[in-house]
Amino acid sequence: MQILDVRNQLAKHPSKQYSKRPLEAIKYLVIHHSATSAGDAFSFARYHVNNRDWPGIGYHYVILENGIIQWTNELTTVSNHVRGYNSQSIGICLVGDFTNGNLKIPQKEALKELCQNLLTRLNLNADIIKGHNELSSGSTVCPALDMDVLREYITNNEIEVFINGNKLNISAFLKDGVTYVPIRPLGETLGYQVTWDGQNNRVYLERDDTLELIKQERDHYISLINKIKNILSGV
Ligand SMILES: [Zn+2]
Incomplete structure (x- = not known):
């Protein structure tokens, strides 16, 4: 997982400031898409400050197509990204428009790692990962992803191992970017x-x-x- 801390490099409102909360107040991870074909934390921050007149960027993390994660706000910052739930949620924005495109694989993998990391840190279960649309009673399609499939993908750590096209009857898993495979069944099969x-x-x-x-x-x-x-x- 590659996280770039860009918190101090983003456009900020000259006078307005977001309020703060304790980490225990966080109850949701909210997934967004940027609904743009390009852009990053820098352009989204400029848009949120200059066009929306917000104190700063609305998201806590922005995940680029290549899987790089830009860290944009302190977790304790109450920023604007989902009406009615800002004080109790973290906003994660995936760059792309998924109404007519797909989540890129590195982006999907980065999202999985980031969410798992945050769930562990905040001691929360995967069912608190929500699509923006799931908390907005139909006012947006954001992030235009099948959230049940995404939640299943994020929580499922099992990896299938194939040797020359034959699936091995062993369970492997991914942790911190390393795939763990039990060595005895793998070795014996080889x-x-x-x-x-x-x-x-x-x-x-x-x-x-x-x-x-x-x-x-x-x-x-x-x-x-x-x-x-x-x-x-x-x-
Ligand atoms: Zn959204």
């Missing part, structure tokens, strides 16, 4: 003998490719010798 040395905290994977090769060669010679024998005996 033909390794897996041994665990608990005394030294070591895992050994051994595969005797040489022996396998000698065996094949020997079989090859045996069939060659048989062929020669057959030729010599005139068969």
Whole structure:
């Protein structure tokens, strides 16, 4: 997860200021799309300050198409992004217009990591992740995403592992950008003998490719010798 702290580089209103809240007040993570094909925290901040006359950018995070997360407001800042729920929510904006486009994969992965991170930090469950439209009683389609599918994607940490197209019957998971796969079933499927040395905290994977090769060669010679024998005996 790549987070760039741009909080102090964004356009701010010359006199207005957002109010503050304790972290315990946060009850929702609200997902938005920017409804634009481009832009970033800098352009959204300028728009919110200059055109909407807000104290600063409305979102707490902006996630670019390439998965980079721009951190735009302190979590304790009550900013404008969802009418009626600002004091109890964090606003996460995905750059893009999903009424006629799709969430990009790096963006989706970054959203998943960010949400998981925030849920852990705030000790909240995934059902408090809401689309802007779910809290606005139909006044917007934002973020124009299937929120049930998105919530399932964010909470599901299971990763499927395939070897040459065959799915392995093992459970892997992603944590802090690292995929964890149990080594014994993976190693054994790849033909390794897996041994665990608990005394030294070591895992050994051994595969005797040489022996396998000698065996094949020997079989090859045996069939060659048989062929020669057959030729010599005139068969
Ligand atoms: Zn929105």
